Amino acid sequence: MPSSVKTFQYQIDFANYCKTGDYNSIPGVNEKNVKHYRRLVFNNVNDSLSSAYPITKKLFGEEKWKKTVNNFFSSRKIQSPQIWYMPKEFKDYVISLEKDLLNEYVFLSDLLQFEWLEIEVFMMPDEGLKFHSDANLYYINPEIRLIGVEYPVHLKEAKNITEQDKGNYFISLHRNRDTGSVEFTNLSIPFVDVLENLIDTPLTKKAILNVLKKYVDESTAIDVFHQFEQITINNQLLFKK
Amino acid sequence: MVGIGYRKDFAEEFSENTLNPAFVEVAPENWINVGGYYKKMLDKVLEKYPLFVHGLSLSVGSPEGIDINFVKQVKKFLDATNAVEYSEHLSFSKCENAHLFDLLPIPFTEDAVKNVSKNIRQVQDILERKIAIEIVSYYTPIAPEMSEIDFINSIVSEADCNLLLDVNNVYVNGFNHHYNPKEFIPQLDFSKVKYIHMAGHTKVAPDLIIDTHGENIIDPVYDLFQFTMEQMQRDVPILLERDFNIPELDVLQYEMDKLQIIKTNALKQPKHAIVS
Numbered sequence: 001m002p003s004s005v006k007t008f009q010y011q012i013d014f015a016n017y018c019k020t021g022d023y024n025s026i027p028g029v030n031e032k033n034v035k036h037y038r039r040l041v042f043n044n045v046n047d048s049l050s051s052a053y054p055i056t057k058k059l060f061g062e063e064k065w066k067k068t069v070n071n072f073f074s075s076r077k078i079q080s081p082q083i084w085y086m087p088k089e090f091k092d093y094v095i096s097l098e099k100d101l102l103n104e105y106v107f108l109s110d111l112l113q114f115e116w117l118e119i120e121v122f123m124m125p126d127e128g129l130k131f132h133s134d135a136n137l138y139y140i141n142p143e144i145r146l147i148g149v150e151y152p153v154h155l156k157e158a159k160n161i162t163e164q165d166k167g168n169y170f171i172s173l174h175r176n177r178d179t180g181s182v183e184f185t186n187l188s189i190p191f192v193d194v195l196e197n198l199i200d201t202p203l204t205k206k207a208i209l210n211v212l213k214k215y216v217d218e219s220t221a222i223d224v225f226h227q228f229e230q231i232t233i234n235n236q237l238l239f240k241k
Numbered sequence: 242m243v244g245i246g247y248r249k250d251f252a253e254e255f256s257e258n259t260l261n262p263a264f265v266e267v268a269p270e271n272w273i274n275v276g277g278y279y280k281k282m283l284d285k286v287l288e289k290y291p292l293f294v295h296g297l298s299l300s301v302g303s304p305e306g307i308d309i310n311f312v313k314q315v316k317k318f319l320d321a322t323n324a325v326e327y328s329e330h331l332s333f334s335k336c337e338n339a340h341l342f343d344l345l346p347i348p349f350t351e352d353a354v355k356n357v358s359k360n361i362r363q364v365q366d367i368l369e370r371k372i373a374i375e376i377v378s379y380y381t382p383i384a385p386e387m388s389e390i391d392f393i394n395s396i397v398s399e400a401d402c403n404l405l406l407d408v409n410n411v412y413v414n415g416f417n418h419h420y421n422p423k424e425f426i427p428q429l430d431f432s433k434v435k436y437i438h439m440a441g442h443t444k445v446a447p448d449l450i451i452d453t454h455g456e457n458i459i460d461p462v463y464d465l466f467q468f469t470m471e472q473m474q475r476d477v478p479i480l481l482e483r484d485f486n487i488p489e490l491d492v493l494q495y496e497m498d499k500l501q502i503i504k505t506n507a508l509k510q511p512k513h514a515i516v517s
Contacts, residue, residue: 010383016336028381036451041341044342126277143277179278
């Protein structure tokens with residue numbers, strides 16, 4: 001074997017040991033100390049994922065959690081150089097490959113998506129908000145994600161969610177521009193429609209009521225709009241000039 | 242001047258002017274394409290303090306080479322923040338295109354020297370600036386064919402890069418691998434040293450120290466720092482790193498003040514004539 005191939009192969013063997021914990025002898029390696037690399041590398045990944053998915057980790061329990069993290073880390077080639085982004089790759093891995101877990105917890109895919117989006121919204125680049133001259137327009141917070149889920153992972157404690165909870169739930173997660181904290185709002189379909197329209201362009205109250213009137217009568221639309229306006233202006237889901 | 246590794250863990254306290262560093266250092270990986278609360282705080286910090294950038298994921302030791310797209314993102318970050326210096330680790334953290342998020346030791350071999358030097362030169366070409374490469378702590382060698390000092394000096398020479406001298410790492414390596422740090426340090430090319438890191442460590446076994454950045458700097462490392470400054474006789478920026486187990490910030494200020502005093506005194510040392 002050419003020497004460069006040897007050097008690279010030793011690096012690959014060493015990295016594989018750090019990923020899997022399975023050690024195959026490498027020349028010159030101190031076998032007593034090498035275990036610290038596996039420990040440090042795995043703990044770093046585990047700590048990052050534990051912080052990202054506290055609800056999922058609690059649901060799994062320590063043993064199942066560590067096994068899942070180990071399965072992920074030993075089998076996947078993590079692509080992002082940014083460790084804060086790694087949990088997205090973990091979510092994608094579990095949703096696509098951990099079939100037993102998905103069968104055991106029917107809401108797991110929704111839960112992981114919800115927990116990941118909280119990080120994504122917290123970390124996402126700042127988006128400017130430009131107000132038009134018309135003072136009557138409502139604007140949506142641009143630091144937002146909307147998702148639809150089948151299980152109420154945002155409303156119920158994970159361990160209490162059952163098949164009977166299956167339905168259509170809609171959630172917005174947005175970042176408060178003053179505190180930086182991520183807040184979620186449980187949405188009914190008419191307000192999903194309103195927010196999707198607001199993502200396209202700012203709307204007047206009349207235009208928002210017209211969207212709501214597709215679902216309810218005018219008097220109900222006015223009532224629910226006022227409640228929604230009060231909540232969403234307070235929590236910065238919506239802005240008005 | 243003495244700076245501090247800026248961390249979200251103490252960002253709130255830092256904003257109240259509880260520390261007085263000459264500059265701050267951050268890892269670009271934690272801030273590229275990031276916004277929100279902590280980014281706004283960092284932007285305020287950078288209105289006041291110059292920025293040194295110290296990377297984690299460049300992985301100059303990767304057999305497969307560097308991630309060019311990532312280097313381009315780093316360049317944008319350096320430009321956007323007016324970064325004074327960009328440094329990285331003489332290690333690999335990505336292998337077979339999989340990130341491991343830790344600093345793994347590169348085999349001390351001629352082939353690794355060639356590969357690492359090529360990678361560093363490519364990074365420097367893209368960034369249009371020299372980078373400073375940090376001597377990392379390590380807990381085992383891998384298939385070494387040459388000495389650590391020859392490995393480092395060969396890369397600094399072949400890559401035509403600068404050196405980040407982490408004095409604590411040299412202390413840790415001297416302890417773990419049974420050599421005298423005061424014999425190691427003078428063998429470095431001091432003209433290439435652009436930056437010094439100082440930190441604490443953790444002794445996990447009677448014969449092993451792990452470079453945790455989680456404790457206060459111990460006296461033997463201060464002593465090695467003084468020795469280094471006396472040997473170099475040149476002022477370079479000094480950084481205090483503290484990543485875990487963050488103490489009250491006045492403890493960090495005390496450590497920064499102590500480093501400044503040691504450096505000032507070491508550089509003031511008179512050179513007496515000797516009989517030839």
